[in-house]
Amino acid sequence: MSETADRERNEEVTMDEIVALCKRRGFIFPSSEIYGGLGSTYDYGHYGVLLKQNVKGEWWRAMLQERDDIVALDSAILQHPRVWEASGHLAGFTDPLIDCKSCKLRFRADHLEDASCGHKPSKRPGEGPDCELTEARRFNLMFETHVGPVQDDASVAYLRPETAQGIFINFKNVLQFARRKPPFGIAQIGKSFRNEITTGNFIFRTREFEQMEMEYFVPPGEAARFYEEWIGLRLDWYTALGLRPGFLRVRPHDADELSHYSSGTSDIEYLFPIGWSELEGIANRGDFDLRQHAEYSGEKLEYFDQQSGERYVPHVVEPAAGADRATLAFLVDAYDTEEVEGRQRTVLRLHPRLAPIKVAVLPLVSKEGMPEKAREVFESLRHRVWAEYDEGGSIGKRYRRQDEIGTPWGVTVDGQTMEDDTVTLRDRDSLEQIRVPIAGLAEELAERLERPWQSPKR
Ligand code: ATP
Numbered sequence: 001m002s003e004t005a006d007r008e009r010n011e012e013v014t015m016d017e018i019v020a021l022c023k024r025r026g027f028i029f030p031s032s033e034i035y036g037g038l039g040s041t042y043d044y045g046h047y048g049v050l051l052k053q054n055v056k057g058e059w060w061r062a063m064l065q066e067r068d069d070i071v072a073l074d075s076a077i078l079q080h081p082r083v084w085e086a087s088g089h090l091a092g093f094t095d096p097l098i099d100c101k102s103c104k105l106r107f108r109a110d111h112l113e114d115a116s117c118g119h120k121p122s123k124r125p126g127e128g129p130d131c132e133l134t135e136a137r138r139f140n141l142m143f144e145t146h147v148g149p150v151q152d153d154a155s156v157a158y159l160r161p162e163t164a165q166g167i168f169i170n171f172k173n174v175l176q177f178a179r180r181k182p183p184f185g186i187a188q189i190g191k192s193f194r195n196e197i198t199t200g201n202f203i204f205r206t207r208e209f210e211q212m213e214m215e216y217f218v219p220p221g222e223a224a225r226f227y228e229e230w231i232g233l234r235l236d237w238y239t240a241l242g243l244r245p246g247f248l249r250v251r252p253h254d255a256d257e258l259s260h261y262s263s264g265t266s267d268i269e270y271l272f273p274i275g276w277s278e279l280e281g282i283a284n285r286g287d288f289d290l291r292q293h294a295e296y297s298g299e300k301l302e303y304f305d306q307q308s309g310e311r312y313v314p315h316v317v318e319p320a321a322g323a324d325r326a327t328l329a330f331l332v333d334a335y336d337t338e339e340v341e342g343r344q345r346t347v348l349r350l351h352p353r354l355a356p357i358k359v360a361v362l363p364l365v366s367k368e369g370m371p372e373k374a375r376e377v378f379e380s381l382r383h384r385v386w387a388e389y390d391e392g393g394s395i396g397k398r399y400r401r402q403d404e405i406g407t408p409w410g411v412t413v414d415g416q417t418m419e420d421d422t423v424t425l426r427d428r429d430s431l432e433q434i435r436v437p438i439a440g441l442a443e444e445l446a447e448r449l450e451r452p453w454q455s456p457k458r
Helices: 015-024 046-065 081-087 109-114 164-168 171-177 220-240 288-297 323-334 370-382 395-405 415-420 438-450
Strands: 028-030 042-044 070-073 094-099 106-108 137-140 144-146 156-158 184-193 208-218 248-252 264-272 275-286 303-305 310-312 315-322 335-340 343-348 359-363 387-389 409-413 422-427 433-437
Touching (some): 015 335, 042 046, 046 070, 046 184, 046 220, 081 164, 094 109, 164 184, 164 315, 208 220, 208 323, 220 264, 220 275, 275 288, 275 323, 288 315, 343 395, 370 409, 370 415, 395 409, 409 438, 415 422, 433 438
Parallel strands (some): 070 184, 359 409
Antiparallel strands (some): 028 042, 144 156, 184 208, 248 264, 264 275, 303 310, 335 343, 409 422
């Protein structure tokens, strides 16, 4: 761990290589590309959809399926504008913005060291001879829109900049209908929108993205303990899904970084090609949110314990992750190249549970009944695991394609299959091939999917 902790950036792969692979294999495309692109949003293609779906699925699994104290929610993106007054976003969800009057670019005042000015040779803003920077001013990141046919001040609404507020405003509903008592949590996955001053680094920072947030409501005296517990749980989630521990770290915020409501925030950071950067934030938010919404809405947002007669406003511990950022980290951590029998191969060493396709079924050649047989095997597997059938091109080429989309197992139907109903089962990482009877294939794959997995890049 210490060896990686000293490093400033992940030098195993560049962001350009990740972008190129994602485009080449249909994971992720720049959005509106035929119109020159929007620059700040991305479209997910087939394998990207499946990969991100698996990331979100694993989050739901950890939050809901494997626990009994958290329930799900899917709240609206458009909410009453008072929500954002109460939450403090209208007044305070701002970044410091600096304009350069000379090159006309805009920068985040607190990210100047990562920015380059518009003049060549490119320097940091303010360091070139022609740079003319303005004073920093506050820029609100919320996207404004209008609800209904009349566009006036009364119809202004905002696209949510986080999913969390949708949870707080449903606290009462969940308390009543889910019959929960603190400690209990409400989890939500959904789109959020932020008019970021500068975007970039592929899907790391975009203006439209998906968040995975959980608000854990606890008795006030227990918040500090649960805050520590959730940092550990969330870190374990990433490592169990294959991220190498040496490429992860927890960074507690300094006092001057903390939001006004937070008595503690820690970021889980990953060593990206752009350096250590936030994957997820875990915050001890105290009772700020429920108190604010109670005040602004006039509703009582508290917990009454009928047995003890105790009444209190629960405190909140929040793990807030980004589905796109997590997907990017899994892609970066998985990317590998190696030479096999004199040929270079690129392989995504994804945790099998995250891999878009679990098994590829390939006839060795497109004749002698092999395609028909392989199709039969594929049909028998597809109901159990995500499978893909491919008969186009040489077997080597088809394997390379599957390696690049991270498919952990390949099944080949060959001459021997036609005689004894066995197939070869190839492992993406070790390249080991074993013969397995078709009849036992689905069980074998199901069993392999359940096994703990570690990155062979460790
Ligand atoms: P940053 O400091 O990177 O702007 P943040 O601290 O504002 O992030 P939070 O408000 O804590 O982020 O949001 C929780 C998570 O949502 C982040 O850890 C990140 O994974 C994700 N996220 C936030 N903003 C973006 C964005 N513009 N694009 C993609 N993911 C984002």
